[in-house]
Amino acid sequence: MRKLIAGSVATLALSSPAHALNQMVRPFQSARSAAMGNVRYSTGLYDENFFGNPARAADNPTWRVDVFNLFVEANNSSVKNVGKLTEGGDKLKNFAETAGENNHARIQTVFPAVYFPTFFSKRSALQLGFITSSQVDLDLRKNFNVDPVAVVDAGPALTYARRVIQDRLTVGATAHYMYRVATNNSYSTIDYISGKKFSLDNAAGEGSHFDFDLGLTHKIAWKPQNWKLESAFTVNNIRGGKYDGNTPDLLDK
Structure with missing residues (x-):
């Protein structure tokens, strides 16, 4: 069945512990994998494979x-x-009640992207897409120090997979190039009170990296009670995932 996806929207609210102020920076996320505990390496489909198991x-x-x-x-x-x-009432009091919590939001797009489950052969598959991700974390700590973090990633990804050994074993590889702009040094309320001037030159950094992912899946011949068993293995960011330029190290991980 042929299918043309003109547009899709997924909205997700994730819970996080109140004491965990530093949100993990992920290059990619999906509602489907997040609902399954971020499982992608053995169950990923379509755009999930760009940063999962190729x-x-x-x-x-x-x-x-x-x-x-x-x-x-x-x-x-x-x-x-x-x-x-x-809500109504004392705005300053309402703001103070948010102290000690991380406020996280992400807007991510995949456009355009094409996915071919067969590419010149029934054993080969190819997918290509352009991914953007904008993530913001605003932390108001208990001492009322505001610590904002913003990360914007953009770049293409190309994935190729091939079935071998009677189609039970599949190997794949992904090449992706990402350009990142991120906050470098936070500008806190303490900086403002002490008279420190805000400068765009010092507040943000930029960088890029080119990396590869390798992965495989294996359909196990043994089927107890007609269960289909499959194993998966992948290595992401073979070159280390480090960004060139002056992007802060904290956000490279």
């Missing part, structure tokens, strides 16, 4: 074209605190 590209059920694929993510603290800040 061998899974051979398991895409049909060819697809993404004209605009939008993903919006927010943690429960940010959703709750938006309600606090917009």
Whole structure:
């Protein structure tokens, strides 16, 4: 069955512990994998394979074209605190009640993207897409020090997979280039009170990296009670995932 995807929207609210102020910077996220505990290496489909297991590209059920694929993510603290800040009463008190929590939001797009479960051969698969991700974390600590973090990633990814050994073993590889702009040094309320001037030259950094992912899946011949068993293995960012330029090291991980 042929399918043309003109656009899709996924909105997700993720919970995070109140004491975990530093949100993990992920190059890619999806509502489907997040709902399954971020499982992608053995179950990924379509865009999930760009930063998951490239061998899974051979398991895409049909060819697809993404004209605009939008993903919006927010943690429960940010959703709750938006309600606090917009409710009536003392605005300063409402703002103070959000202290000690991380306010996280992400807007991610995959456009355009094409997925071919068969590419010149029934054993080969190919997918190509352009990914952008904008992530913001605003932390108001207990001492009322505001620590903002913003990361913007953009770049293409190309994935190829091939079935071998009677189609039970699949190997795949992904090449991706990402350009990143991120905050370098936070500008806190303490800086403002002490008279430190805000400078765009010192507040942000930029960098890029080119890296590879390798992966495989294996369909196990043994089927107890007709269960289909499959194993998966992948190595992401073979070159280390480090960014060239003056992007802060904290955000490279």
